[in-house]
Amino acid sequence: MPALMALRKRAQGEKPLAGAKIVGCTHITAQTAVLMETLGALGAQCRWAACNIYSTLNEVAAALAESGFPVFAWKGESEDDFWWCIDRCVNVEGWQPNMILDDGGDLTHWIYKKYPNMFKKIKGIVEESVTGVHRLYQLSKAGKLCVPAMNVNDSVTKQKFDNLYCCRESILDGLKRTTDMMFGGKQVVVCGYGEVGKGCCAALKAMGSIVYVTEIDPICALQACMDGFRLVKLNEVIRQVDIVITCTAPQPSVLKGNKNVVTREHLDRMKNSCIVCNMGHSNTEIDVASLRTPELTWERVRSQVDHVIWPDGKRIVLLAEGRLLTLSCSTVPTFVLSITATTQALALIELYNAPEGRYKQDVYLLPKKMDEYVASLHLPTFDAHLTELTDEQAKYLGLNKNGPFKPNYYRY
Numbered sequence: 001m002p003a004l005m006a007l008r009k010r011a012q013g014e015k016p017l018a019g020a021k022i023v024g025c026t027h028i029t030a031q032t033a034v035l036m037e038t039l040g041a042l043g044a045q046c047r048w049a050a051c052n053i054y055s056t057l058n059e060v061a062a063a064l065a066e067s068g069f070p071v072f073a074w075k076g077e078s079e080d081d082f083w084w085c086i087d088r089c090v091n092v093e094g095w096q097p098n099m100i101l102d103d104g105g106d107l108t109h110w111i112y113k114k115y116p117n118m119f120k121k122i123k124g125i126v127e128e129s130v131t132g133v134h135r136l137y138q139l140s141k142a143g144k145l146c147v148p149a150m151n152v153n154d155s156v157t158k159q160k161f162d163n164l165y166c167c168r169e170s171i172l173d174g175l176k177r178t179t180d181m182m183f184g185g186k187q188v189v190v191c192g193y194g195e196v197g198k199g200c201c202a203a204l205k206a207m208g209s210i211v212y213v214t215e216i217d218p219i220c221a222l223q224a225c226m227d228g229f230r231l232v233k234l235n236e237v238i239r240q241v242d243i244v245i246t247c248t249a250p251q252p253s254v255l256k257g258n259k260n261v262v263t264r265e266h267l268d269r270m271k272n273s274c275i276v277c278n279m280g281h282s283n284t285e286i287d288v289a290s291l292r293t294p295e296l297t298w299e300r301v302r303s304q305v306d307h308v309i310w311p312d313g314k315r316i317v318l319l320a321e322g323r324l325l326t327l328s329c330s331t332v333p334t335f336v337l338s339i340t341a342t343t344q345a346l347a348l349i350e351l352y353n354a355p356e357g358r359y360k361q362d363v364y365l366l367p368k369k370m371d372e373y374v375a376s377l378h379l380p381t382f383d384a385h386l387t388e389l390t391d392e393q394a395k396y397l398g399l400n401k402n403g404p405f406k407p408n409y410y411r412y
Contacts, residue, residue: 001031001338003377004038007345015043016349023089023097024048025107026128027055027327028073031337033064038345040069047095049085051103051129053077054304054320055327086110090118099348100125105132112139119146124351124359126150126344128158130280136363148359150347155366156412157339157374159195166336167279167326168199171245172207174330178305178319179275184208187241189234191261192248193220196279200245201229212237214261238266243275245325246285264290267308270316277319279326286322304329335381342374368404 022039026032028050036046048064050056050073057075064071070092072085086107090097091114098121102108108125111118124147127133133153139145152158175181188204189212190197197220201211205228213229215221221231238244244266248258262276264287270276278285291298297309309315320328347366351359379386394401406412 001034001334001341002381003338003342003374004034004345006377007342008038008041011038011041011043017352018043020044020099020348020352021095021097022046022099022101022348023107024101025051025086025089026101026103027052028061028064028071029055029057029327029332029337030060031332031334031341033060035341035345036064036069037067038341039348042345042349044099044348045095046070047072047089047092047097049073049089049107050077050082051106052324052327053079053082054323082106083110087114090115096121098123099352101344101348102127102129102132104129105135108132109135112144116146122147124148124150124348124354126152126347126351128152128340128344133363140361140363145361145363147361148351148354149363150351150366151363152340152343152347152366155343155374156371158343160412162336162340163195164199166199166332167196167247168203170326170330170332171200171279172203174277174319174325174328175243175275178302178329179317181275185210186243187237188212188243188245189214189232189237189241190229191234191244191246191285192258193217193224193229194247196247198223198227200247200279201227205229209243212241234262234266238269239271241274242271243277244270245277245279247279248285259284260287262286267291267316268310270314272314273317275317275319276322277325278322280324283321283323286318288318288322291318335378339374339378342377343370346370346374365408368406368408372403372405 017039022044024046039046047070054075056073061071061073072088090111100108100122102125105127127136127149130153133151136149183204185208187210190200191214193213193215201213204211211229212232213224214232214234215224224231244262246261248261276286291308295311299307299309301307304320306318307315308318319325326332343366389401399405
């Protein structure tokens with residue numbers, strides 16, 4: 001994770017997070033541990049819970065706890081356990097958080113619900129998921145956002161790299177680990193053609209799958225058509241496809257992942273052994289609740305893999321109970337998570353050190369200069385050499401030689 005290592009070197013001379021007390025709610029993986037250790041090296045104290053009941057690596061949580069980080073999480077929590085862990089993170093005598101790092105908005109929601117007075121001492125919120133950012137925009141619109149918030153999900157280095165390149169690799173990994181399937185010739189429908197959908201479709205197409213796309217946005221739909229995918233309605237292909245993948249959280253994050261994209265009616269019409277999974281943060285995209293009825297039998301065949309069996313013997317293969325496939329059923333490439341974790345760290349530093357009045361009680365994007373800095377820290381891994389503008393070129397273009405190089409409205 002080269003950029004986090006670079007931040008640690010910088011921390012030997014200065015501690016930009018000295019005095020910061022960060023409460024976090026993210027996936028607890030080895031990469032998160034590196035982020036937490038980096039935040040510690042930058043001067044912060046941390047307490048952590050998990051944002052997903054299946055994504056915690058128990059050995060990582062145990063190692064963090066042993067090294068002095070209060071961590072409340074384990075793989076396979078119940079819903080009650082999940083909220084208990086978040087509560088233990090924030091409800092502690094003698095320790096008051098002044099920064100929030102959230103993934104999905106559940107931690108922020110819990111503090112608003114149970115401990116609203118805590119926001120008097122909190123300097124800011126950093127949120128990295130579509131769902132969590134949507135919640136923040138809702139609070140802001142209603143005039144209920146108490147502190148500044150940084151939307152790192154829509155930073156270019158998060159959106160284009162974590163959402164696109166990471167999902168392009170992890171979709172295959174998650175499906176292979178859980179089902180041992182072969183992709184060649186399989187018919188797949190991907191619901192949503194945002195950055196996540198684009199990554200999934202590219203990977204499956206490269207493996208020889210026949211890929212269909214559903215989409216509500218005509219621009220994303222046209223992109224899918226120009227990339228060589230057949231645009232369909234789910235009803236048109238549901239009887240014939242071998243895999244259904246939902247990833248309907250759009251960009252930018254003024255909206256969230258959709259609800260009931262795959263309904264009970266769709267599930268009833270699927271062919272025998274159809275695989276159903278979700279690549280979004282929330283478990284709302286597949287109507288899993290409709291499957292918990294007496295006439296259907298659930299059979300756990302391995303970790304995160306259930307067969308749901310109909311009275312006539314037909315079964316579908318449901319992965320991670322409709323929750324996030326990538327971190328529930330596979331690992332995510334460390335290099336990509338280095339990019340995401342660095343945007344989180346820089347956003348925390350920015351909000352924590354901002355002079356009073358720079359950020360109001362609203363939702364902000366990561367400054368473009370920081371986006372470019374995150375990218376530059378990862379270029380040495382590829383032995384890549386940036387071209388530098390001459391003074392004459394910089395003057396002609398009206399740019400600072402050191403950036404930022406693109407306006408905020410530029411679409412990469």
